[in-house]
Amino acid sequence: MKSKLHWLLVSAILFATPAWATKEVHQHASKDVGADVAVPKIALKVARDPIDGINMLVEIDNYVINSPLEPVEQSNMLFGHAHVFINGKKVQRLYGDALHIPASWLKPGVNQIAVSLNSHNHENWTVNGETIVSSVFIDPDSPELVLHHFTSQPLVAAHHH
Numbered sequence: 001m002k003s004k005l006h007w008l009l010v011s012a013i014l015f016a017t018p019a020w021a022t023k024e025v026h027q028h029a030s031k032d033v034g035a036d037v038a039v040p041k042i043a044l045k046v047a048r049d050p051i052d053g054i055n056m057l058v059e060i061d062n063y064v065i066n067s068p069l070e071p072v073e074q075s076n077m078l079f080g081h082a083h084v085f086i087n088g089k090k091v092q093r094l095y096g097d098a099l100h101i102p103a104s105w106l107k108p109g110v111n112q113i114a115v116s117l118n119s120h121n122h123e124n125w126t127v128n129g130e131t132i133v134s135s136v137f138i139d140p141d142s143p144e145l146v147l148h149h150f151t152s153q154p155l156v157a158a159h160h161h
Contacts, residue, residue, distance in 0.1 A: 029122075029123045029124070030123060030124045030125075030126045030129075030131065031119055031121075031123035031124070031125060031126065032125075032126050032127070032128075032129075033078060033125055033126065033127055033132075037062075037076060037077060037078055038062035038076070038077065039062060039127050039132075039153055040060060040061070040062045040063035040078055040117055040125060040132055040153060041060065041061040041062055041063075041151075041153045041154060041155045042058065042059070042060050042063070042115065042117060042132060042133070042134040042151055042152075042153055042155070043058075043059045043060075043134055043149070043151050043154065043155045044056060044057070044058060044059070044113065044115060044134045044135070044136045044149065044151075045057040045059060046113065046136055046138060046145065046146060047145070048140070048145055049100060052102055052103050053100060053101045053102040053103040053104075053105065053106065053140075054100075054101050054106075054138065054140065054145070055098070055099070055100055055101070056098065056099045056100075056101060056113065056115075057097060057098050058082060058094065058097045058098070058099075058115055058134070059097070059155060060097065060117075060155075061155055062077055062078070063077060063078050063079065063080075063117060064077055064078070064079035064080075065079075065080070065081060065082055065094065065095060065096060065097060065117075066079055066080075066081070066095060067081070067095040068081070068120040078117075078119075078125060079120075080117060080118050080119040080120050080125070081093050081094060081095050081118055081120065082094040082115050082116060082117055082118060083115065083116045083118050084099060084113070084114075084115055085112075085113070085114040085115070085116070086101070086105050086106065086111060086112070086113055087107065087111055087112055088112070091105060094115065101113065103140065106138075106140055108140075108141060109139060109141060110137055110138070110139050110147065111137070111138050111139070111140070112135055112136070112137050113135065113136050113137075113138065114133055114134070114135040114136075115133065115134050115135075116131055116132065116133045117132045117133075127152070127153060130152050131152065132152055132153050133151070133152050134149075134150065134151040134152070135149070135150045135151070136148070136149050136150075137149075
């Protein structure tokens with residue numbers, strides 16, 4: 001029964017992914033990337049940390065993640081930082097591409113980790129009104145850590161067989 005309930009919950013989360021993946025990042029104003037720059041691409045990779053929690057890598061293209069204290073010389077690319085959300089709650093700003101997420105930040109069972117790209121004025125970068133965000137659903141208690149990925153702007157086009 002527990003397994004059936006677990007998969008029912010996971011299925012409900014997976015079918016609601018686009019809504020869940022962007023709902024929590026709408027705390028800030030939005031800013032369209034515009035037509036004169038390349039659209040930023042984003043994807044998340046996660047793996048168990050051997051000591052505690054998980055490690056996350058934010059893979060990006062056409063975007064510079066940096067501190068507001070660092071000057072950016074590339075005018076043809078957008079820049080800013082990222083916001084990290086766990087289960088709908090903003091937990092951290094990200095000024096680089098890697099983050100350790102302690103187990104204490106996660107609840108038992110299914111968790112959602114979402115990352116949005118933001119200007120240094122904290123505006124959510126958008127494309128055609130859609131926030132640039134990537135999300136991953138994980139279950140630290142399951143042998144298979146990653147249950148589902150979602151990204152609004154994939155790094156590469158999906159390959160279909």
